Amino acid sequence: MHIVSVTLTAYEEFAVREGRDADHPDTRREFxxxxxxxxxxxxxxxxxxxxxxxxxxxxxxxKKCCGAPARN
Structure with missing residues (x-):
């Protein structure tokens, strides 16, 4: 699993370039x-x-921040 840091503009450009519906979950996954x-x-x-x-x-x-067992 990955966390991606992008802009909405980049996502919309991808959807147009690939001929996909920007509202469809599969488009978000592919992006x-x-x-x-x-x-x-x-x-x-x-x-x-x-x-x-x-x-x-x-x-x-x-491990000392968000991964600390006590925090989870």
Whole structure:
């Protein structure tokens, strides 16, 4: 699973370019897959590695932030 960071404009352009309905869930899935393949710098693998930086940009390790068992 990945988290992608994109704009609505990029999504709409993808839908038009691919001839898809922007409101259809399959289009959202395909767009997400496209971003992961074509722009890996705009996506994060989920969950982050335990010793990797937290995805919330706190500057802390994932295991000491959002991945802490006490927080979940």
């Amino acid at each position: 997400s897959r496209h971003v992961v393949r074509a722009h890996p710098d705009e996506s994060l693998a989920w969950p982050p590695p335990r010793n990797g930086p937290c995805w919330c940009d706190s500057g802390r390790k994932y």
